Amino acid sequence: MITLSSDFGTPYPAAMKGVILQESDARLVDVAHDFPRQDVRASAFWLREVLPHFPPAVHLVVVDPGVGTDRDALVVRSGDHALVGPDNGVLVPVARELGPDESFEAFTIAVDDPASATFHGRDVFAPAAATVHEAGVESFDGLDGFEATDEVVDLAFPAPSVTADAASGEVLVVDGFGNAITNVPGNALTDHFGTRVTVNDESVPARRTYAAVDPGDRLATVGSHGNVELAVNQGRGDEAFGLAAGDEVVLSPDT
Amino acid sequence: MITLSSDFGTPYPAAMKGVILQESDARLVDVAHDFPRQDVRASAFWLREVLPHFPPAVHLVVVDPGVGTDRDALVVRSGDHALVGPDNGVLVPVARELGPDESFEAFTIAVDDPASATFHGRDVFAPAAATVHEAGVESFDGLDGFEATDEVVDLAFPAPSVTADAASGEVLVVDGFGNAITNVPGNALTDHFGTRVTVNDESVPARRTYAAVDPGDRLATVGSHGNVELAVNQGRGDEAFGLAAGDEVVLSPDT
């Protein structure tokens, strides 16, 4: 099984699929091709949310603002999974989730010049994903063209600050529903379910479900990712709270 | 085969696919993940249009504004098909189409607490769809966790009024081309093909094909769903007629 993730929109991902299907009969599963354009951090967040639900697979990931520069092309092996993509940090947070003890191994992919300077997804990463799939996640590193490396660009999500009185952090991503997903862990909110909390000086209900408030009303809740999320029942939380990715969020009990 | 329909956008549907693929090798086919957000009626319309074209399958449907409330989770068996989704009516119109004589059977899905309160698609419906697929549409109800029920939330599309002089109804949905699809049956229009009709006091040609009028011109036609549709050849009917879902449409011969 090979999953595919990118910020390509269409039809570029289909070219990657064609290239893979020249070499492999793998099942292909799209994760998303509308990740925020060239936003490595948001893409890393979504990959960490979604890929751990999959059985062992090769995951092709192309969010690559540095395409054509000398950034490395990587295969990251983590548990029974392999991740294939650029060395810009996008693979790292999910790699820490897929393997035991947050461990993973990384390998550089030899890139022939003159591969296309603008479409490494098709010309470098898709062929590598097919090769890794056909050789097997356990065995691909015995092939020519893959070399172990200890130097991988890291990516960490910003750390929230949680005290007894308040939690502060920031919006990591806004999802398609308009929910503003923060880096504040859900347990900062769950004690307050049924009461109200202050979000950036505005008082809103803390609730376990969207539908616990009237349609159009704001709430703070804990999303499926386990983080605090600022939402509107049947509406857009980002607009109602005036929040976008990167904005600061301070949360405190409303006393 | 398992089809997937939702209003999730991306990448949430991929998490559902991962969960299913942990339990099943079923072929997965996306129907759409951009149904109008939390619009149960529009989603029910599209499901009724599309799913009857499929061979026997399990159809996972998650359009669920009441997620996390005490609404039931359902499997609906209709002919050789099973539908899995929330008990809010979205499954009912298509269930009436898939089986003989508009009949179907419904079963509640036992939901463990504490499943995620915000993502039952991943945590309740996707596992249930995999279970139904693996056990078989004929047999799943012999398993623990599925209980027959006669109490299902119904959903009916509004009934049009058709007389010899006029037909009145409303816009059910607008499709991606901008065609305003009404609940008025096509046979109210077909007698007038080649002449003109009055739509909310404006005279437009009634034609069998979009291309029978010049690009940019309005027409009334009968869509692939069999209903009257208000359209523009190579343009957007919703904008040209000033119509949105829910708006009233009165149609009469232009004499």
Added chain:
Amino acid sequence: MITLSSDFGTPYPAAMKGVILQESDARLVDVAHDFPRQDVRASAFWLREVLPHFPPAVHLVVVDPGVGTDRDALVVRSGDHALVGPDNGVLVPVARELGPDESFEAFTIAVDDPASATFHGRDVFAPAAATVHEAGVESFDGLDGFEATDEVVDLAFPAPSVTADAASGEVLVVDGFGNAITNVPGNALTDHFGTRVTVNDESVPARRTYAAVDPGDRLATVGSHGNVELAVNQGRGDEAFGLAAGDEVVLSPDT
């Protein structure tokens, strides 16, 4: 394998998939369903870019502004591939790429009246694609309903003008990143990599990669399709250059 391309958005393509899966177990691969609406030329461009990357397959293509008129329905055989779609030119440029020596054969599909006048994708082309797939690309033309024809609507992309001093052409399509893709061949630019060129009287760097200029800066480069592309690193070239599909582009060395 059957690939699917259209300008349908969702959920119409799923109806085509259901119809195919009634007759065939073929692997289904989506190319794109958001081709520019009813834009035959842009769709032809993307098909020529993407389909040659696939192994032998049946390619279902429905971009069909003349649906319901008397335009023919076609199967085009080119090399080991078959293309199924309307006779409006959209299949021709890629057909010239898939076979040897730009050669291809065309066959009309018998269309039963009264197929739906508005959804031939579902009612004519999808069943034909399934039939061609099941009979085989080499053999389908022995079946009833397919008749060889020499009269096919042609489609040619506009020819650029390239001299020693300047190259002029036009924007063929804008991709999802906002890159304005022209019909000017890349070799008109590659000699100038590392220097500046004049694009419609404005001087910009000519570079091999987007990342060779600062984020937000404009450049002229050669895209993965081999043509000159006007772009912005991590931004939208169409907006920064004020260019849309069909606009003229004149390119000369900046001396």
